[in-house]
Amino acid sequence: MKFWRQPGFWLPLALVFLWGGIVLVLKQDTIRETTFTVMMFMALASSLNILLGYTGYVSFGHIVFFGLGGYTGFFLISEMGWPLYPAALAGGALSGVIALLVGLAVLRLRGAYFALATIGINEAARAFVSNFGPFGGATGLFVNFSAYEKYGGAGQALWTTFTFLWITTLVVLLVSYLVKHSRFGLGLQAIREDEDAAMVMGVQAPRAKTITYVISAFFPGIIGTLYFFKNGNVEPGDAFQLHMSIEMLVMVMLGGMGTVLGPMVGATAYQGLRGYLLTSPIFKDLHLAVAGLILLLIILFVPAGAVGWVRGRLPALRRVLE
Amino acid sequence: MMILQVQDVTKRFGGLQALTDVTFDLPAGQILGLIGPNGAGKTTLFNVINGVYAPNKGQIIFRGDDITGMPSYEVARRGMARAHQVVRPLHDLTVRENVMVGACFGREGHSLASAVQKADAALAQVGLSGRADQPSGLLNVAQKKRLELARALAARPYLLLLDEVLAGLNPTEITEMVDTILKIRDEGITILMIEHVMQAVMSISDRIIVLDYGQLIATGKPEEVAANPQVIEAYLGDPEMTARLMAE
Ligand SMILES: Nc1ncnc2c1ncn2[C@@H]1O[C@H](COP(=O)(O)OP(=O)(O)OP(=O)(O)O)[C@@H](O)[C@H]1O
Ligand SMILES: [Mg+2]
Numbered sequence: 001m002k003f004w005r006q007p008g009f010w011l012p013l014a015l016v017f018l019w020g021g022i023v024l025v026l027k028q029d030t031i032r033e034t035t036f037t038v039m040m041f042m043a044l045a046s047s048l049n050i051l052l053g054y055t056g057y058v059s060f061g062h063i064v065f066f067g068l069g070g071y072t073g074f075f076l077i078s079e080m081g082w083p084l085y086p087a088a089l090a091g092g093a094l095s096g097v098i099a100l101l102v103g104l105a106v107l108r109l110r111g112a113y114f115a116l117a118t119i120g121i122n123e124a125a126r127a128f129v130s131n132f133g134p135f136g137g138a139t140g141l142f143v144n145f146s147a148y149e150k151y152g153g154a155g156q157a158l159w160t161t162f163t164f165l166w167i168t169t170l171v172v173l174l175v176s177y178l179v180k181h182s183r184f185g186l187g188l189q190a191i192r193e194d195e196d197a198a199m200v201m202g203v204q205a206p207r208a209k210t211i212t213y214v215i216s217a218f219f220p221g222i223i224g225t226l227y228f229f230k231n232g233n234v235e236p237g238d239a240f241q242l243h244m245s246i247e248m249l250v251m252v253m254l255g256g257m258g259t260v261l262g263p264m265v266g267a268t269a270y271q272g273l274r275g276y277l278l279t280s281p282i283f284k285d286l287h288l289a290v291a292g293l294i295l296l297l298i299i300l301f302v303p304a305g306a307v308g309w310v311r312g313r314l315p316a317l318r319r320v321l322e
Numbered sequence: 323m324m325i326l327q328v329q330d331v332t333k334r335f336g337g338l339q340a341l342t343d344v345t346f347d348l349p350a351g352q353i354l355g356l357i358g359p360n361g362a363g364k365t366t367l368f369n370v371i372n373g374v375y376a377p378n379k380g381q382i383i384f385r386g387d388d389i390t391g392m393p394s395y396e397v398a399r400r401g402m403a404r405a406h407q408v409v410r411p412l413h414d415l416t417v418r419e420n421v422m423v424g425a426c427f428g429r430e431g432h433s434l435a436s437a438v439q440k441a442d443a444a445l446a447q448v449g450l451s452g453r454a455d456q457p458s459g460l461l462n463v464a465q466k467k468r469l470e471l472a473r474a475l476a477a478r479p480y481l482l483l484l485d486e487v488l489a490g491l492n493p494t495e496i497t498e499m500v501d502t503i504l505k506i507r508d509e510g511i512t513i514l515m516i517e518h519v520m521q522a523v524m525s526i527s528d529r530i531i532v533l534d535y536g537q538l539i540a541t542g543k544p545e546e547v548a549a550n551p552q553v554i555e556a557y558l559g560d561p562e563m564t565a566r567l568m569a570e
Contacts, residue, residue: 181434183433183434186434201403201424202424202431204427
């Protein structure tokens with residue numbers, strides 16, 4: 001079956017395409033900012049899902065790739081005068097290379113050991129960057145306003161950044177679908193279900209896992225660059241926030257791990273909830289506790305997440321809700 | 323031609339000597355039965371042969387190549403497939419997708435499209451065609467055993483390792499499975515099978531080897547092995563087994 005004839009292939013892409021397109025037509029700053037945040041988490045959660053959902057490996061410290069890639073891209077823009085696009089791609093590439101090196105060591109670990117190791121990597125990266133002179137140490141880096149001039153001023157630069165994020169999100173979703181429905185992806189799913197049995201059937205698990213880790217690290221590196229460029233500065237406290245990692249996990253689990261649509265649904269729902277909690281005076285300081293609680297409830301009662309649950313109940317919708 | 327040569331294989335788990343100097347050859351095209359009491363080291367021998375564990379000592383030669391210490395996926399690609407004692411279906415995948423894993427990553431390394439056909443052929447061969455679209459978690463024990471077999475067959479192996487594929491089956495299911503195994507042999511696939519169901523293994527094996535406490539204590543034609551006093555003694559701890567063995 002050809003994938004472009006499948007409704008499940010088009011649905012996530014069409015939703016994001018329309019959403020981003022409408023925002024670009026409306027041209028309103030507040031809508032752009034809200035959408036930027038939701039789409040950023042969609043793309044981050046989808047990247048994480050390529051590893052978590054397809055191979056079953058829980059990367060608890062995945063935000064490290066957002067941080068390191070973001071720092072690198074930001075450095076290239078603010079200190080080296082690179083344009084945004086190549087800088088963001090370089091940020092992604094750096095995250096990919098780090099994942100390759102780190103992956104060779106930590107992907108041998110399974111289950112909780114792997115999850116713990118990824119937290120360690122995030123903390124090590126934070127400590128390193130905080131003491132790394134070229135990245136500005138603990139104070140971080142600031143972008144010179146002249147960098148925005150290239151894009152027609154700060155206001156226009158924000159729209160350019162948004163457009164790039166929109167395209168990146170579409171690419172992540174495309175890659176997620178293609179990985180899932182490829183021979184390579186079948187091998188990953190076999191690893192997720194039973195790694196030893198998969199290897200006995202000929203799946204080259206070490207290689208497949210490393211490639212997947214690199215893919216799932218590449219996109220957060222791009223997204224990090226866009227995010228920090230939009231903010232105008234980057235510092236260790238913003239780049240390596242473990243709670244963002246946990247929120248990414250919640251989004252994937254909420255929407256449904258191992259599905260293409262799930263992380264999108266999860267990111268949108270979680271951001272909506274979060275927006276509500278942050279404005280409510282009682283919950284303002286509790287949103288992380290709520291995130292933890294949601295995670296617990298999902299794992300206990302709906303481990304398949306929203307999309308997985310619907311797919312299980314209504315098999316007729318399986319080809320639509322991938 | 324010898325498809326498999328196992329030479330002086332020793333495997334230890336900490337202080338436990340699971341295999342001691344095991345040596346045997348397997349000519350292509352035959353069915354070799356591997357029997358022995360519980361805990362004798364049969365499954366461990368499979369694990370060493372197909373690369374799940376590296377032996378502490380000794381060599382495994384497969385189709386003339388030394389494969390000792392190779393990872394299990396490399397051994398699989400060279401044409402050795404295995405059905406596990408504890409069935410391990412990939413639960414979230416459908417029955418067909420499970421078998422496609424074998425076709426995609428086994429010896430012939432099919433693309434997804436051609437793997438679908440290979441998977442359906444393997445499912446037909448083991449009589450599971452009707453279940454192809456079900457999640458594999460929903461199968462009963464007998465069907466899961468057939469799924470294990472189909473996955474291994476879809477890899478189009480030269481050598482098939484079967485670990486107790488008859489265990490837990492009722493007499494009718496055993497007869498069906500034995501028929502399937504004989505047909506596989508007739509296609510030219512060599513089979514090494516671990517089995518506790520004596521009557522079946524005695525009737526279909528060309529030769530039998532017997533493992534006891536990690537050592538090979540007998541090898542020969544089924545009737546020779548059944549009459550071997552050492553073999554009978556090995557099973558003495560298990561009176562029911564002994565009775566069944568003597569009844570042959
Ligand atoms: N990974 C392992 N670590 C430690 N000990 C092991 C391991 N695998 C097997 N053993 C031990 O090695 C011995 C042989 O086990 P094995 O599973 O090979 O026996 P078996 O002949 O297949 O038995 P059964 O007929 O019950 O399946 C047992 O004592 C078992 O406990
Ligand atoms: Mg065993």
